[in-house]
Amino acid sequence: MKFRLATGMSMLGLMLSCATALGGTLEGPLQIMVSKDLQELKIYDGGVVVATSRVSTGKAGHSTPTGIFSILEKKRTHFSNIYDSAPMPFMQRLTWSGIALHASNSVPSYPASHGCVRLPNDFAKTLFSVTRRGGHVLITDREAAPQRIVHEALFKPSIVVPDTPLLADAGLRPTLIETGGKSVEVAMTEPKPEVLPPAVQKTEQDPIRILITRRGDREMMIDLQTLLSSLGYDAGVPDGRHGKQTVIAIRAFQLAEGLKEDGMVTPELLAAVYAKAGKGTPPNGQILVRQKFAPLIEEPITIRNPDIALGTHFLLAREVDADKGKAEWYGVSMDNQLSPATLKRLGITTEADASAPDALTKTLDRLDIPQDMRSRISGLMGEGASLSISDTGLGPETGDGTDFITVTRKVQKADASVVQGKKKKKKKSSITVVN
The missing domain is CATH 1.10.101.10 (PGBD-like superfamily/PGBD)
Known part of the structure; x- marks a missing residue:
């Protein structure tokens, strides 16, 4: 079941009725994006916005973290254990350290919370009914939207060819061969082989989560x-x-x-x-896979040009078809300014620019993943599989009972008063202040 609707809040009734019919879930998967600068939440079906709502993120001193998160826990009725048991209905937890989406009577379209993402009551209730545990939520400082990404490095489901005999190996029986340029009929004496179903089945309930990062x-x-x-x-x-x-x-x-x-x-x-040991050069990257919040795979890979930052990217697989070996990937590049100490530790001399139109493609170009590892992951591919790419590895929010969580760092804008390394001289004020 798919939805294509440009309007925002008018989508709510349709989403709610469909969610009820499906027992609280949608076939999707849908992508939830929260923009702090717009104080807005958008839900994407592939690259199309299907619903929009205003939000309130964290106020000064209680800033909402940005990054790649997933829904760790859902509770219709929840009370804060930090802020005087404040009610947090339709709570969807994003971190075990206390960040969540939840309903509120106060959503003023500007930062007002203690770090959570507040939602209007009706929207929060509907959103709660159409999400499932493990669904991804991206929080960004500036608005970002998923785009269709086509690249050979992206994973596709495996196709298992049925074990049928080749024509050259099949037993043949003679048939009438007519002259005059007519076709020749060839028949096999063996019965028609059974067509086996593909070994890879869709795993919509438990999609895999993939992380590519630097080897720590x-x-x-x-x-x-x-x-x-x-x-x-x-x-x-x-x-x-x-x-x-x-x-x-x-x-x-x-x-x-x-x-x-x-x-x-x-x-x-x-x-x-x-x-x-005859192992060539030490690998500088690694690929990790989790399923149902549990580690599944951890193997080395090679990142070419390691002095250039990978950047922070997130991709979600849609229309995964194991019969045809196809998957559509939608990706987002996110701002993430690494600290000078991190840049030095990782040997990065060129930082990433998430606003570059080819940022994600250039990063994918630099990944060398062994074919046996690609085959193993392809065999696990299903609807809703995701891929995160980050320079900083497993952060403190990624642990037992989580997907891969990447917390990003806001890009600091250059001081407007500094031009070519020199500060502008400030004009003397003509205003006299009388105390």
Whole structure:
């Protein structure tokens, strides 16, 4: 069931009646976008707006975080355990730290909440009836809209070809061959093989969540420990910790290879261990998959030109057809200014520009995902699968019982009084202030 309607609030009655017929859910999936600068929530079906509502986000000192979230919990009746048991009807939790969508009698179209996203009562009730746990919600500083993205790097469902005999291998029986340029009839003696259904079935209830990000220190350490042990240097249990046993193993490897024996983990050490183990160069990226809020896959990939930021992007799969091996992806690029310390830690010298029209395409161009991993993920593809791309890895909001949550950082605008590194001289005021 799909909806195409340009008007906003007039959609509510239709959405509510359809949701009731479907037991509270829509086939969708729909994409919820909250714009803080417009104080507005929009619901997208693919690239089409199907409903709009005013909202109130967090006021000064209680700013609503921006980023990629998903609905972790739904409660028709809920009371705040922070702000004097304030009522939060039709609550849809976005973070376990206290951010949610909920109904309110006070939605003044400007920031007024303590961090949550307030919705008008009728809209909140309807929205509650058409969402499901795990549905994505994007919160941005400035308005962003999903666009159709076509790229070879995006995942598509696998097609399983039925195991039918080739014509060259089939048993043949002779038939009448007529002259005069007429067609030749060829028949098989074996019965017509059964056409098997595709092995990949739609998983609309439990779509997979994919995250592509940079490989962190923990993942690098686990790889190092595993490879050292495989080379005969016992690094202990590969737990990602730079513990005593790992230091001993590193020093032993360094001594054997004529390297500086300091037990430290450096890019040079990683390169030497990978080369010794015949594993090529150390991977600098990773792909993670979750389903039903639980980890499913975690494997290394390669990010080309790692000195350029990946940026922050979100894509949602629509019209996933396992029979045809097709999926339509709709993507959004989001503002996210990394701190100087993060840029230095990740070795990024060129920051991302989410406003560039080809920002997402250029990022997808730089991802090298092993074919066996692509095949494995393609076998899990279903309606509503999502892909997040971020430089910063698993943030503190991503944990047990969550999808991949990416909290973004507002892009700081340059001081208008600064031109080419020099401050403009301020004119003296002609106004005299009398206290």
